[in-house]
Amino acid sequence: xxxxxxxxxxxxxxxxxxxxxxxxxxxxxxxxxxxxxxxxxxxxxxxxxxxxxxxxxxxxxxxxxxxxxxxxxxxxxxxxxxxxxxxxxxxxxxxxxxxxxxxxxxxxxxxxxxxxxxxxxxxxxxxxxxxxxxxxxxxxxxxxxxxxxxxxxxxxxxxxxxxxxxxxxxxxxxxxxxxxxxxxxxxxxxxxxxxxxxxxx
Numbered sequence: 001x002x003x004x005x006x007x008x009x010x011x012x013x014x015x016x017x018x019x020x021x022x023x024x025x026x027x028x029x030x031x032x033x034x035x036x037x038x039x040x041x042x043x044x045x046x047x048x049x050x051x052x053x054x055x056x057x058x059x060x061x062x063x064x065x066x067x068x069x070x071x072x073x074x075x076x077x078x079x080x081x082x083x084x085x086x087x088x089x090x091x092x093x094x095x096x097x098x099x100x101x102x103x104x105x106x107x108x109x110x111x112x113x114x115x116x117x118x119x120x121x122x123x124x125x126x127x128x129x130x131x132x133x134x135x136x137x138x139x140x141x142x143x144x145x146x147x148x149x150x151x152x153x154x155x156x157x158x159x160x161x162x163x164x165x166x167x168x169x170x171x172x173x174x175x176x177x178x179x180x181x182x183x184x185x186x187x188x189x190x191x192x193x194x195x196x197x198x199x200x201x
């Protein structure tokens with residue numbers, strides 16, 4: 001029965017996703033599974049703000065799925081910014097922004113009324129990702145969102161790599177994220193290594 005179920009899944013899943021299922025859903029989670037989580041919980045017909053462009057895989061997927069909306073993506077690593085902004089320049093609904101989220105997020109928030117989705121993934125994780133004064137600027141990002149929540153009607157917040165919080169150097173604890181959501185009186189959940197909560201004003 002288990003093999004039959006896997007065969008059915010294999011017809012509609014990518015190979016990396018099938019391996020993930022067969023291995024018991026470990027972390028990190030395959031890209032397509034994370035993307036499906038974002039699309040399922042996102043506010044429809046709304047702009048996105050992404051921190052941490054990296055190779056722009058998620059950025060481009062969001063641009064394709066939200067063609068009528070603006071995708072703002074902030075990348076502090078100059079090399080990654082140059083690479084992605086040139087490679088994906090044909091996507092006119094993507095705004096590539098060079099800088100840290102501590103520097104650039106508030107500028108976007110000041111001019112973003114309505115509803116917005118946040119994909120907060122600007123953490124240092126080795127390789128060519130940017131390493132600033134702290135490995136994860138998430139607390140600063142959440143405080144900026146909190147201070148501007150009167151500007152937008154609704155905001156869906158997604159924080160990637162929940163497993164790393166409280167375990168990786170420079171990352172705040174998982175409890176810090178939960179405490180912030182509780183203090184804001186938000187319902188929260190964790191799905192596929194993504195911390196999710198929604199602000200409704």
